[in-house]
Amino acid sequence: IIIHNKGIVKDTNSSLAKMFGYTQQEMIGKNGVELFITNESRSTVYENINKNVAKPYEVMAIKKCGTHFPAEVQSRDIITETDDFRVTAIRDITERKNAESALSESEAKLASVLRSAPVGIGQVANRVFIFVNDLFATMLGYTKDELVGEKSRIVYHNDAEYEKVGKSKYQQIHKQGTGSVETIMRKKDGTSIDVYLSSTPVNHEDLSQGVTFSALDITERKHAENLVHKMAYYDSLTGLPNRLLFLDRLEQSMKVSERKEQQIAVLLIDLDRFKNINDSLGHHVGDELLIYVARLIESCVRDMDTVARLSGDEFAIIVEDPERCEKLAIVAQRILDAFLAPIMLSEHQTYSSCSIGITVYPQDATEGAVLLKNADIAMYEAKRKGRGRYHFYAKEMDGIALRRHELENGIHCALINDEFFLCYQPQVSLETGKITCLEALIRWQDPINGLVSPGEFIPLAEETALILMIDNWVLHRACRQCRTWLDSGYSEIKVAINISGLQFKQPDFVDLIDKVLLESGIPADCLELELTEGHLMDNIETTINTLMKLKDRGVGLAIDDFGTGYSSLSYLKNFPIDRVKIDQSFVRSFPGDDSDIAIIGAIVALAQSLDMKVIAEGVETLEQLEILKNKNCLEMQGYFFSRPCRFDDLKLLLDQPEPFHEYIECSV
Known part of the structure; x- marks a missing residue:
């Protein structure tokens, strides 16, 4: 557009006329500023004209139809012998502004993500922090400004750890494109936190551009793992009289x-x-x-x-x-x-x-x-x-000692006279609503004293080695009953049997299992053996050997009462365990004990990382079910689903394809 020095349009091209919605004839002779520029931007235009500004500047323009749009204006004065005029170029920058707005919005969203992300995020190039988010800085006790521009060595206690992390990530990135490692980082105050560090190159073709990383504080997880960690064995004396x-x-x-x-x-x-x-x-x-x-x-x-x-x-x-x-x-x-x-x-x-x-x-x-x-x-x-x-x-306590003696004799008689019987408690999958397994629980109906609590006779049986005879009886009886269910058309049935530590340590234990499977005729995968955490940790090499033999046969293996002891993770990962049973003492404390809930979350994460399933026992309320489900524990057993049932009473449950579907629905 050519504008006279008095602001009158002398000439314009068709593109500009089209941009504003006029014909060229409609524009010529009009005041260009008043015709094209909104009231709010006119002062800017006049100011730039008076200052003879040659650089482009932005204004809000107005079309013939009244629509406002952002425009870029650039002018140059032309002086001739006969006249002075100004040549002005006007560009519609709507698309550019929209792009800038979108970019600004994206940057704002990115900044928001960086601020609110549950992990520390940053970028390192040449081992120097290029940027970090607030969480990463706070996690280590710094401000962002204190870290940006610093060597990443500042967050490590020593050169050895610093170099080890760098080497590990570099090797992984070259091999698989990303790198991750667990490390210990040094906070500003000198204390330590455990961190899971994951890195991805900014440019896979040019690693010199650095990496972006995420850093997750796993100190609490490590603490929970330490609760299930045990040390090596050693001997020492008390120095007391014997x-x-x-x-x-x-x-x-x-x-x-x-x-x-x-x-x-x-x-x-x-x-x-x-x-x-x-x-x-x-x-x-x-x-x-x-x-x-x-x-x-x-x-x-x-x-x-x-x-x-x-x-x-x-x-x-x-x-x-x-x-x-x-x-x-x-x-x-x-x-x-x-x-x-x-x-x-x-x-x-x-x-x-x-x-x-x-x-x-x-x-x-x-x-x-x-x-x-x-x-x-x-x-x-x-x-x-x-x-x-x-x-x-007191003298009358002699009767208690006598009771223990009578109880021991009673166990012998119960085995001979078939006074023991089994109840079965369903183990339930919240994913399918089906029964995944039936845990066999021994009961004793004494003809004189009535029902004897397992809590009374099992500890005594373990003290006197009678538990071996009881375990043998349970194994044979449960597997025979499982065969009966299979023959009745319940093809997916599986039984879980608790095995005492003494039984598991017997040199012929695997032979016993072979014999029971052969005599009962059930497939090995229909049997699951539950062993307590402590029994597995005694004589690790022998334990692993026994477990591997059972695993090779297809027998299922579970750790019972997990969490009550402190199993070493370095050993646990070597055990061919299928399922981990969370002890009911943790579940019973719900919902009041946050620490127990956190421990269960750690146990579930740990087990799943080792490709083990997790089941919680002792579930009695919907609230407990909800908490466990939120911690991704999807197999449970307890009174909430069913009390232990006699052999004949289980038919009502087994006849239903999804007997516990209602509980899944109420937990959603």
Whole structure:
């Protein structure tokens, strides 16, 4: 467009006329600024004309139809002998502005993503931080400005880790295009966090342009893994008198007390659930706990009192001071209170408790062995009443010891007279609504005493090795009943059987399984064996060998009560385990215990990373189901679905193709 120095249009091309919606004739003779430029932009145009600005500038233009659009204006003055005029080029920059707006919006969205992303994000080139998001900086205790421009070495404790991470990612990127590694990063305050680092080249053809990375703080996950981590084995001594020396000192003390007509007392201390710690953390940690307990007990009594370790997790004290014999309850309570403090074992914090039985010479017994036996009876009474307490011996407790003897004989008779029977509890898939497995649970119907709780006879059976006979009975009976179901058309049926640690350690255990499968005629994949976490950790090499033999036969393998111990992840990944069963103690704490929920999430993630399925036991409420489902645990069992059923009562469930579909719907 050519504009006279007074602003009047002298000439224009057809393109400009078309852009504004005029004919060329309509434009000539009109004031160009007032014709083409919106009121808001006219001052800008006049200012640039007065300043003779030659550079392009932006204004809002207006079409004949009244539509506003962004335009770029560039003018140049032309002076001739006869006239002065201005040649002006006007470009419609709507598309460019739209593109800029879209770019700005994308950049804003990207910035928002970088701010709100649940992981740290950044870019590194030549080992220098080019940019990082807020989360990455905050994760390490820095501001973004403190990191950008710095060598990435700043976030590592040492050169070795720094170089190891760089080398690992570089090798992976060359091989597969991306690289990921777990590392330990150094925060600004010098503390450490565990980080999962994943990197992708900015340009796969030119790695010198650097990489973009994401960094996930996995410190909490590592902490949860550490809860299931156990240390290696080692031996150590408590330095306390043994049983023989204790009995000798007890006899000497009794003789002195007899001459002086004084009392002495024996306190028998047994750790509660020590086997859980010993099996789960390892025997070396168990020995460490025993040493700790020895020092703990010694700190609660006087130097003149004898403290001894009698066997395993059993300790005893001889209290000779007649005045202190009057205050035995105070002494016992002091010991119990001392156990309330947390105990650090091989960098693991744990808790323990004990049960204490108390006997007094001469009223409870006049012989050392009998005095100790009576203390043992009193100690078991303390355990029977809830553990973590003390109990004085009383004559009527002899009946309890007698009951244990009767119970042991009763187990023998029950096996002979077929007094045991099995109940089955369904294990349910929330993905299909179907029963995935039936766990066989033993029950005992005593003809005289009625139904005997498994919690009463199973521990005794394990102590006396009768558990081997019980396990054999359960294996044969459950597999025969499974054959009956298969013959009745229930082709997808599968039974899970709990196996004791003692049975699993038998040298002919695999042969026993072969025999049971052969005699029952069921396929190996219809049988799943459940083993407790601690039993797997005893003699790792033998355990793996046994498991592999079972796996080769097609037998399913599950870890029962997972999470109650601290299995080593380095060993767990070597076990050919199909399923991990989360102990009901975690589920029972829902929904109040966030730490247990977090641990379950970690267990599920861990198991799935090892290609193992996860099932939670003890589910009793819809709320528990919801929490487990949110943690991606999709197999469950418990009273919420079904109580354990007798063989004949299961038909109602088995006849339904999806008996628990309703629970899936209510959990969505």
